[in-house]
Amino acid sequence: MCRNIRQLHNFAPPASGEEVHAAALQYVRKVSGSTAPSQRNAEAFDRAVAAVALATEELLASLVTTAAPRDREVEAARARERSARRFA
Template sequence: MCRNIRVLHNFAPPATDDEIEAAALQYVRKVSGATRPSAANEEAFDEAVRAVTAATRTLLESLVTKAPARDREVEAAKARARAAERYGRPASAPS
């Protein structure tokens, strides 16, 4: 999976529309192999982002779980700690 696509399910508060669209954009970029489409492909690229955004929103609204919702700050701190261990840098909180 693309490292820029984050888990969006089971968070409190739920994923925002911007987060869902950002994940869809990353997915379409990865699949198409293009960060920015050419003028000839821009319409198809944008339509794919809209379709993936809608499908992702439908999926997230349909999923059920018995697990308690995860806290975004706790998960971000865990990710920073993993990155610090992986890259040998001190973990720091965002400004």
């Protein structure tokens, strides 16, 4: 859906509250079609971000996996490598 939303599950250390909030913000921006809501819609926008963040945190806490946690640095290096191949 949105390239800026990153996978948050099964990382060591677990996703921070900031990462969850950033993903929620990107999701609400994408769905609403605006990066900055008008003053009239700001409250609804902020409520939606908070609700999506809460649902995301609950989801991440509920997921179970037998796979070993991934390393953020290794995944970032792989992403840079893919990007270099794609845009070379």
